[in-house]
Amino acid sequence: MERKDSKHSLAAEVPPALRPGREFVHALALSQAAVVSSRQKLSATSRADAVRRFIAWSLARLRESSADFADVEHGNDGELGIWLELPRSQREKFGGSTRVRLRLDALNEIVPADDEMPGDLSRPQQAVLPWLIQQLGEAQVITHAVPWAQPASVHEIAKDLFAAYQVDGGTMHLAGCTLEDRVILGLTYRYRVNKTQPNERDVAVFIAPDGALIDDATVAALGLHDRRVITQPPRIHPEELIRLVEVIRQNGDRVRDRELARDGHVAGDGTDLRRVSCELRSGVFIWCKYAEGKIQFDFGDESTSVPFSGWARVVRPQPFHCPYTGVASYHIAQTDDGRIVAADEIETCQLSGRRVLRDELVECAVSGLRVAAELAEACPVTELHVLPEHMVECPMCRQRVAPASLEQGQCATCRSxxxxxxxxxxxxxxxxxxxxxxxxxxxxxxxxxxxxxxxxxxxxxxxxxxxxxxxxxxxxxxxxxxxxxxxxxxxxxxxxxxxx
Ligand SMILES: [Zn+2]
Structure with missing residues (x-):
């Protein structure tokens, strides 16, 4: 369980500078070529800080994974500028330059507005960040991927959904079904309590679009480990991206708190949280198919439907909720008067042969037959249901009653x-x-x-x-x-x- 109350959260005690994820957030924003920073109305200085941190983080990751970047340096170029060296193998792309300078107060100009990566490399101001993001992708620090196996069309999942239902006397078909790509974030953090002690560990988590951590069983069911990298990911709508950014931001704190708790730390126990770091090392956008729609059941002119939604690999058929009995069932049928109901709730009137709902039948107290309630009389004395031919007249009050209510020639009302x-x-x-x-x-x-x-x-x-x-x-x-x-x-x- 995640605790929402920040008063009791370790996150509230951690200095902002140590909160993880920020750099990745910018990589995320930049890698999707969305102008998140301008929407967030950051000041020029904080925007510059964000890019500076992103570049520092990116180079740190690239140095770890690529010999080309091993000796690459970077530094500040005044308050709103930054310079960075280019690896030998990359210099040709930038006209042979050994280093490039960036004006960080012009971020909107250096974030491309479309999918064209890595941009026009002859103009470093516009090209450096896209190029850097491309390098992160090639180094597998930030990648996009899809599960190897997942349904490609709604018809692939329809077969399994249909199999769940038994429809007596009717037909079923898909109605209004969509299959869309939604992103699950796979994030790996390096958690470290004390830089001088070798007790660091990598922590991998998967996060659903709503920000919830995905449990191990679902990770396996969705095949999130069994994936392949893609180079042309679907676009994320800017609004959705801003939401994801917030999810990632909160998740960094959540992972750190969880690891602290796993190590036995509790809020206020004197742990020096300034020595705790939980740095994002890599992230993968895993594009999974999400199915949404309904299954329609037709019985002549009457129809009803049952909605379904979920990840296409694991989406489960939902039971039909009978509006007349409240019963949930996968077995659907129609009564003789045309109502679509849970089939197990249908029973045949033993007098008329009509198929009606079970609770619309009564049992004749004399014959034991189960018949439609309107075909039986209710004894006003005993409340028993009795078929008309079995009702008797009380010799005393001359009212029609169930035989069981008569005793010594009087009904129970006459006797009482x-x-x-x-x-x-x-x-x-x-x-x-x-x-x-x-x-x-x-x-x-x-x-x-x-x-x-x-x-x-x-x-x-x-x-x-x-x-x-x-x-x-x-x-x-x-x-x-x-x-x-x-x-x-x-x-x-x-x-x-x-x-x-
Ligand atoms: Zn009577």
Whole structure:
């Protein structure tokens, strides 16, 4: 984990002059022939400093790798100038000169605006930096490369992506797919705690375009070690380059902090950070194919798609997210009413034979058949789903119920009436609707999902009322003698008479 809080970062304690990467940043900018410095609005002095450091760094690298440069010297030529010697083998390119001078306050003029490298060598002012960058490339200090093996077209990756999906009754194809070159930076630093002790080591890291360090497994999967140098790299958009510059700048600090931590140093432990250096030694721009697009699934007039994105060598197909069930799946099919869904969520109604979503089926509590919910009735007493032909009528309240709710000729609602007080909210509502019931007493009340079920008494008469819960309309009425359990159904007229 990288710590973002600079208060706890060793980087915050390191003098700016020792932060690594700066020279490479300029090599990066210059090697891409982008006018980064002018965009950054550097002062002439800091621009001159930047180029001076870059030249010093470049010559140091070239001296290490090429005998030609072994004795090449350079030095300041006033505040805004620099001179450098040319190796014998290179002098002819500069008209036989042994050394060249550069005016560093005219950087924009000496950075070529196009890809023509190394520029017009007859004009040293314009030619020296491009030439130097070319030398760095030839010495493999700064190079561009591509992995030996990576997909060259979207169709090469499409085959693998398609293989992940099973599409029942439909087809799939690529839609809106691009394959573009994106750069992964391979940077090698020399980490040294104390110049007088031989405890230096080289540290190689790979950085993704977003600045994240790439782990070893991904480095292997992308083939970043197994690469070949290219001489005509893709252009980097100036905005992207400025972003990369910032990534490299931050990475230098990050590598140094990581190595310090690996050596057991922690912030504030008294380590003399001025003796710690982490110098960038070489860098390679590795151009990797990045794929982005979507796979479209067509079922007649209906279609859906699944996006994918990633490095082409390792891009993985993403599962289809079923919008109806929320299930992620690589197996896709269509219901009979045309919805594109996760295939494993489809089930066939055992009554109609229609293919619908599993959670749209209910199990008939009597037959055990799994059927579309609209084909079954819901018992208002037990909430069980039952096919209409298996529903029964309660002999007492005459409501259609599941057989399981009947016991001794009564449904559970009829069996569970309880004495209700006058302040029972349900009774208040019923009496509000039927004021003629106010005179009646001994109220016993129960309810199902859809009905109120009550008995009331007056003198020697008892009434049973089954009312629609929503409208309070009477669904069934019956009367009985006060002490009898024999109920006689009432017509609407008889009910009206009984209540009057
Ligand atoms: Zn009943």
């Amino acid at each position: 009436r309880q004495r209700a007080d006058r302040d029972d909210e349900r009774l208040v509502r019923i009496l509000g609707h039927y004021p003629m019931l106010v005179d009646w007493g001994d109220v016993r009340l129960s309810e199902s999902l859809t009905t109120y079920n009550l008995t009331i008494s007056r003198r020697l008469q008892r009434l049973m009322l089954v009312l629609d819960k929503a409208t309070l309309a009477p669904l069934h009425a019956a009367s009985a003698r006060r002490w009898s359990n024999t109920w006689s159904p009432l017509t609407v007229d008889e009910l009206t008479d009984a209540l009057s």
